[in-house]
Amino acid sequence: MSNTLTFADLARACYRALLGREPENEQVVQDRAAAGLSPEAMMQSFINSDEFRKHTSEQAIHDYLMLNNTYDHLDIEVDVPPETLRKMFERIKGEWAALGETEPYWSVLTSDAFRSENIQQHLDDFFQSGQTNINWMQNIARRNGVELGKRQTCFELGCGVGRLTLPLSEVFDHVTAYDISPGNLRECEALIKAKRRENITTRLMTDIEDIRQAPDFDVLFSIIVLQHNPPPVQKFILDILLDKINPGGVAYFQIPTFIPDYNFSVTAYLDDAAREMEMHAVPMHQVLKLLKLKGFELREVLQDQFTGMPGSHSFLAVKSG
Template identity: 35%
Template sequence: MSESTRPAADAAADTALAPTGPEESRPVAGLVLPLDTPPISVETEVDSAGLQALLAHTEETWNRLGLEEPHWSVISAECFKQATVEAFKDEFFASGAGNVATFIAFLARNGVDPARFKRVLEYGCGLGRVTRHLAERFPEVVGCDISPSHLRQAGQYLQDCGLKNVELQRIRSIADVDGPIDLDAIVCLIVLQHNPPPAMAAILEKLLRRLRPGGVAYFQVPTHAVGYGFKVDEYLAHGIGSDHIEMHYLPQRRIFQIARDAGCDVLEVREDDWVGRRQVELSNTFLLQRR
């Protein structure tokens, strides 16, 4: 396996999201990543053909997961696997309310009034777990995903919830991420980490430029892991053949650069519990605002 990729299951990657109960969801105790940790080498530039190859690989992996283990692919707790998920579906979908509540708390701490938001985009909407709770609060919600199988199930779930203010969009290329400057808020949680760093950077660049002045982006990205590195040529040559869930990292300095270039101020950055190995990994939740 290339050092550029790591199976998310090995990293205990999304399990902190499980709402209650399972062992995988318990907070990780112990030391956090040391303050003197050295930098990691991560290439984030790629040509258009290479970027499309990265996105196509991500789509293939996640569409398969959406068919085989849709709920577990979103929150990697054993109770959400197909064999047992029926007993836990209500818990799965209810957990999105907590994610939206945390988003609102970030806004409140920074003096941003969500009552003025008209149009909110969730990038990586999955099965609609968070989308539903956004749609219950905001007039217009756009849910985007690279996986057609997830989108189909999200559409059915949101219809069953009686929600008529959600537009679902499939992402096939980076051009689909681009669009008019019509967004008041962007929400993206446990999504970007499953894209190679050049794709993460390109997606963020496109999304941030769609914010209206005063609009905000609330997103989570793993920003460091001891021993991680990413080389574009190596990954394109060897990494794309893998079929496991990958975990990738985009250094904070690159995220801050993308924010500056898009005319965004950093309102808040928090270390979070979205990754499982806090002794060797760092994940951050960001709140940015477009000037």
């Protein structure tokens, strides 16, 4: 160390810059200085501490949530003619057909642990995460005075490989599960057969109009699904499904309503040849307007972490009956 910066000075600087506070007293500063660590090792000792992790996590969450307040306009097109909807759906269908053949589990939860070469070692974690998500739904419903359970039928939009389908089948009398990916649906159907679940019906969506053929049901369930569709497709599907819910029924679904620096132009989207997992948002006011139009009482809007970005929300609403 030079004469202008002592180890004690460095310790004080670490407390202030890394932990965001003053040291408890001079003794802890002197103890740090006398520990015999190099400057790099001293800084690393602060970074490795539980206090640093907690401090940075809280700051990150604060900054993350505050992003929602920095935009006064969302340039997102949501209304298009039927032929444009069909073109968008065909594009999404192609993307998910490829994902279902190559990475069915990773396409559901994008962690390297769930890639094809790793999934067998992590299957328990994968499916346990599904039970956790169902527990969340039940907790949100209970605290809002909403009963979910037997004597109700459930429609699951985007069943994937069955991560949520099986626990849903334990909650409800019957589950109708739709998906767009043939590969993912094969995995789901194999799981249903292996577990001998007889209260699940599956269907592959091959056309956007297939959603109109869904049966009436009591509970809509969909998380981390709508977000992968362009805003007009999200709105169209949600519009149809809300009509299918029986009077007194429940809608529980997740949609990003804001993504930093996101906009959506129909022309630009259709002209873009990129083919990768997509992430899209529908403005909050559009979702709330649709729920009101369909006769739903909104019970809770919860900002969630499903996208790993600010602006994703889970909605719980009850249909008038």
